[in-house]
Amino acid sequence: MTIRKIGPAGIPSLGLGTFRMNPGEARAMTLAALAEGYRHIDTAQAYENEAEVGEGLRASPVARSEVFVTTKILPKDFAASDFRKATEASLKALGTDYIDLLLLHWPSKEVPLAETLPVLDALIAEGKVRFGGVSNFTIPMLKVAEEILGAPLAANQVEMHPFIDQAKLRDFMAGAGLPLEAYAPLAQGKVMDEPVLAQIAEAHGTSAAAIAVAWLLHKPETVALPKTAKASRLSGNLAAAEIILSDEEVSRIDALARPDGRIVSPDGLAPGWD
Ligand SMILES: NC(=O)c1ccc[n+]([C@@H]2O[C@H](COP(=O)([O-])OP(=O)(O)OC[C@H]3O[C@@H](n4cnc5c(N)ncnc54)[C@H](OP(=O)(O)O)[C@@H]3O)[C@@H](O)[C@H]2O)c1
Numbered sequence: 001m002t003i004r005k006i007g008p009a010g011i012p013s014l015g016l017g018t019f020r021m022n023p024g025e026a027r028a029m030t031l032a033a034l035a036e037g038y039r040h041i042d043t044a045q046a047y048e049n050e051a052e053v054g055e056g057l058r059a060s061p062v063a064r065s066e067v068f069v070t071t072k073i074l075p076k077d078f079a080a081s082d083f084r085k086a087t088e089a090s091l092k093a094l095g096t097d098y099i100d101l102l103l104l105h106w107p108s109k110e111v112p113l114a115e116t117l118p119v120l121d122a123l124i125a126e127g128k129v130r131f132g133g134v135s136n137f138t139i140p141m142l143k144v145a146e147e148i149l150g151a152p153l154a155a156n157q158v159e160m161h162p163f164i165d166q167a168k169l170r171d172f173m174a175g176a177g178l179p180l181e182a183y184a185p186l187a188q189g190k191v192m193d194e195p196v197l198a199q200i201a202e203a204h205g206t207s208a209a210a211i212a213v214a215w216l217l218h219k220p221e222t223v224a225l226p227k228t229a230k231a232s233r234l235s236g237n238l239a240a241a242e243i244i245l246s247d248e249e250v251s252r253i254d255a256l257a258r259p260d261g262r263i264v265s266p267d268g269l270a271p272g273w274d
Contacts, residue, residue, distance in 0.1 A: 003039065003241055006223050007179035009101060009131040009154035012068050013217055014241050015040030016234075017183065017227030023052040025229040030056025034067065036234045042157075042181075042225045043094075044072035044105055045086065050093035058095060069096065072105035072135060072157075075269070078116040087123055101154055102129040106136045106269040113141075117148040124151055133157065135183075138274045139172045146176065155223070157181035162191065162212055162253050163261035169274045174220060182216045185224040188263055196256060200249050206236065213240035215253045 004013040016033045018026050018041065026049035030041055034056070043053045050071060057067060071094065077086035090099060102123065104116065123129040131154035134145055145153055156173060160166050160182035173180050186209050191197050197208035204211065209226065216224040217240065226237045245253075262273070 012040035054094035075108035078111035214243035
């Protein structure tokens with residue numbers, strides 16, 4: 001399986017998402033995914049399954065050093081001392097000595113980045129975190145973060161799938177050499193109902209989900225994080241990394257983006273999107 005390593009952090013281009021996995025699923029799917037060949041697991045404090053992701057990691061014969069583990073901290077914990085405490089809590093819950101990638105889950109409307117990011121730098125210097133990044137950040141926010149964080153931002157994790165137009169953000173990030181981690185890469189299951197994707201999937205003898213992931217992996221410096229809580233779907237989603245789409249197929253999928261394609265925009269957390 002050809003999973004590329006993306007950006008300076010060497011993020012495996014395909015990882016398992018764990019949002020909305022209950023604890024039992026998180027443990028079983030982490031274990032099953034590692035057995036299947038996944039080497040990248042994406043969790044968050046907000047998902048309330050870090051402990052079980054950690055159990056899955058430890059139950060697996062795959063060495064911890066072979067796996068890229070991401071977690072995220074919510075804005076309520078962005079004050080300097082809270083951010084450190086929250087990171088320590090994630091390390092404890094995951095049962096690991098270090099987090100490969102720690103993300104600010106959503107931008108804070110209250111705590112300035114100048115307060116939070118130096119703590120992230122310190123955690124990196126201490127070896128508790130290997131790389132730092134952000135999620136749901138807009139272009140102006142990325143510019144501020146890039147100025148403050150000592151180490152280069154390893155990624156901005158944002159909603160990205162065939163139905164959302166992220167061209168403006170993508171262009172900026174590509175210009176800045178900043179990897180994009182695509183969350184909700186299957187549009188939370190909606191890709192399965194899209195006739196163009198179904199048609200392309202049929203031509204390749206695969207699922208619309210795999211085609212959506214293949215399309216993302218076709219983009220430069222892009223990571224896809226499909227979630228499944230069904231062990232039977234792990235291998236098909238991972239095999240997306242082997243699919244080669246034609247230019248015509250890519251253009252047909254590119255054309256599915258529409259202005260109302262965004263799915264995730266929670267009140268109170270979402271910024272004014274680019
Ligand atoms: N940073 C953020 O703010 C943020 C926000 C949202 C998500 N995320 C991350 O991104 C990950 C992915 O996003 P997501 O979980 O929202 O949605 P997603 O990965 O786009 O879609 C997951 C849905 O697709 C279904 N599915 C998966 N593989 C399938 C297949 N081969 N055929 C048919 N259906 C399939 C899943 O059902 P089954 O489970 O039943 O297979 C589930 O209902 C999350 O798990 C999380 O790690 C981050």
